[in-house]
Amino acid sequence: MKKQNNSKLRIIPLGGLEQIGMNITAFEYEDSMIVVDCGLSFPEDDMLGIDLVIPDITYLKDNIDKLKGFVITHGHEDHIGALPYVLKEVNAPIYATKLTVGLIDNKLKEHNLLKGTKRKVIKHGQSINLGAFRIEFIKTNHSIADASALAIYSPAGTIVHTGDFKVDYTPVFGDAIDLQRFGEIGKKGVLALMCDSTNAERPGFTMSERTVGKTFDNIFAEHKNSRIIVATFASNVDRVQQIINSAYKFGRKVVVEGRSMVNVIGTAAELGYINIPDKTLIEIEQMKNYADEQTVLITTGSQGESMAALSRMAASIHKKVSIKPGDTVIFSSNPIPGNEKAVSKVINELSMKGADVIFQDAHVSGHACQEEIKLIYSLVRPKYSIPVHGEYRHLKAQAGIAYNLGIPKENIKILSSGDVLELDQDDAKVVDHVQTGAILVDGLGVGDVGNIVLRDRQHLAEDGIMIVVLALEKYNNQVVSGPDIVSRGFVYVRESEDLMEEARHVVNDALDACMEKRITDWSKMKTMIRDSLSDYLWKKTKRSPMILPIIMEV
């Protein structure tokens, strides 16, 4: 470590605060910068037509000379998903554990970025030096294997960043969280703790992943005569391992279905993160060679995603598997907020087809509840608390925990994305605010859909559009053709011919009024058409379709 000097550490979250997802945080010390995580988020309900959302990284582009690399805590989309987009703008080496790098590589391959990007696999306990920083990877537990906390050593002090984590004393794969190391680092003095807030509102302890295995065993024992289908998160390798364990124990073959599930399990198997007994895995085409009670199908779709394998099976549009009476379907998942209705729809469809649907006790969270958060604070004993990962309500809940554990209110920093927190042993304060934001990805377009387009989509979605076309003679503004009125998404025209006919009269009256008032400016004419038609339609229907007058010059 360099000798302590007078510079301060700067922590700049570029996303991930006051929201779930899009985690990305810059750490700066003098002319060194590292970035922890680079995730995407999924579109909000009002982001119509948007596929995914990535962070605005203007700040990284402006400081690319300082950037030493991306340090990634684990392989979930909200921590790695923006990498392919961000790397196209600011290329820097990536440091992560083996499975995390494996999952990142899959993404880079898809975007043709594998060749141009340096990736380095780091083991738990190992450190890397990046400019003024040393970063140590610490073993944690989470709903994906190979998750890490980070100890970020800088001349201004040490930051512990938990990443997403839980405390699992009996994990399915590998070791329990390295609580000793948290204690050891804490004993030496930690400037700030950045701790996962996702479950900070929930009292108690999150159950061990292993408890789900027992539930599977019980369900398999109770449903010996039926085909079993289990839906879970593609990235939860330990969960899939436990399903395979139960299948093996009960003499069943396993089929893996759903593109992302096949990908992740493939990568995990290749890298040794999952242990599949010989001749246990079969192809989906082979299922027909086995009796129902000899098979287990592990599938995507636990969130009711309409295009996922389970939803297609439930709707009878899956090419290879149909749900039939007697099937047992297990949801090994909880609905993520916002997905409740979609999940319920799939449960209903499965039930109607005669399946026995089980959606209780077959899931545990991957995030620490209140008692685990208290444990980490007690081991690390930071000077400052910086709650991360979560909506404002979650950050505030963690702030409450930190306060109850004795951290003074002024040392608890709830940041917003873009805040520049400068800190050292003497002080921590927000000194600046940099540009951040959400870049919307729609098809191939990155950032070409903004607020105006979204507002138009919302308007079109609500009430549709009415287009008024007319052709005017160049010199005297005489109507040569039209007005023609076309509508879409407004009202089914055959049922409303009178309304359309009257609308045409309204437009003609507006045109007459323009003539009388000698209005010849086309934009004024369009406004008059729009206003009078809008008034008429609102009076008649209490609806406000988008009205789009188009004048052609002939």
Add this chain to the structure above:
Amino acid sequence: MKKQNNSKLRIIPLGGLEQIGMNITAFEYEDSMIVVDCGLSFPEDDMLGIDLVIPDITYLKDNIDKLKGFVITHGHEDHIGALPYVLKEVNAPIYATKLTVGLIDNKLKEHNLLKGTKRKVIKHGQSINLGAFRIEFIKTNHSIADASALAIYSPAGTIVHTGDFKVDYTPVFGDAIDLQRFGEIGKKGVLALMCDSTNAERPGFTMSERTVGKTFDNIFAEHKNSRIIVATFASNVDRVQQIINSAYKFGRKVVVEGRSMVNVIGTAAELGYINIPDKTLIEIEQMKNYADEQTVLITTGSQGESMAALSRMAASIHKKVSIKPGDTVIFSSNPIPGNEKAVSKVINELSMKGADVIFQDAHVSGHACQEEIKLIYSLVRPKYSIPVHGEYRHLKAQAGIAYNLGIPKENIKILSSGDVLELDQDDAKVVDHVQTGAILVDGLGVGDVGNIVLRDRQHLAEDGIMIVVLALEKYNNQVVSGPDIVSRGFVYVRESEDLMEEARHVVNDALDACMEKRITDWSKMKTMIRDSLSDYLWKKTKRSPMILPIIMEV
């Protein structure tokens, strides 16, 4: 009762099965028909722009000669909300308890239907004769006062319909559910039980409404120094009563805010269903004359509805109340499935403004859990079980309960809307299926938005629209003006001028191709324009806006 003869009873649900809401069921015996409940449902996520959904009552119109009246179990929207629309098509007398009639009257007033509609207030324990039927109103408990179960006596046997209910031994207002009467009727022999399935997946007993009052007292005691704001369902009069009780106990004045809240409390107070101590209620304008710790504000918006009072306060767009640090906001509600994210958004906004948000233990359900359902089955001991009120998964859960209580599988009838169940002491089977469906209400339009319009709205919402206008000479199809291209909701044009320019070339090429192939039919020309532009845009953007070619004749 008439002497038993050979006719059968017909039960025809016209809505409310396999869905939450839109409860309406016809009961027919020979030439007598009654309808139990007449509710609306709220639009699904894919019903863009739709305000509410009402049942298709073609069957009632076709059998209007038989219709003796509407019998309403309680005053929730999913049981009374379609009445104004349905009465315009099939007018018949309405029978319900006092508060229920009061709430129906409010609706009829709004729709100018009060004068033309006969309403009759029925007391619990009282019966009415409607053609071949006698209907007895039985006291139950629910999240709205004056809820009733119905005993429907017909020559073919007795049906017990619980309506929405819970068992509350210590209700806030009035009596507990009349379990004795359920037992007495059961003892005499019940043909079928139609029982609320909403909570049939939940084990145990629903807590008494009174327990929420204790929670309020505790919260009021703990937050003596802050203004208290409570959000709850407008129709839960007993909940409001308990908030008023706590306010009075702690010497606070009460303000009621939100249109539906003011309406329901007004009606309830007028009819004696709520007891407000003198000088407790103040107008919202008077709040400024009292210290924060002297006031309680009861408001709508517990479901995160963007236009409700609480959401407007949270977003600082409420005209009279702003959230400030130190406020205590209680959500006395659970999010209805689908509203989780909206509720969370409001909680985040309130927290950011410094409010202390409480959303635990301040609510109980209004629906019976498994043990209560078992209790009703054990009192009524019906021959047939017909689970009602709920999605398929809930109906199936109740079917499981009925089966476990000894009702044979073949006597448990999970119906779909439109099924005609014919039953008597010997048999119960679905013999027919009548027309049912969802009629969409959008503004003043009832049923003028169908699948085509919804599909267009979905398409417009996803990718927007691109309009191609050209003016052609009548005789030789020569392009006189255009092609002009206008887009909305597709891409922000200033950022994509090249794309629009290229699109114009693509259209011109398509027109040239038409010329070459001597295609003069306008619909063919439009198809060629649409196809080539669609291909081009997909290749360039991986998006599929709606493409609308308009040709003007000049």
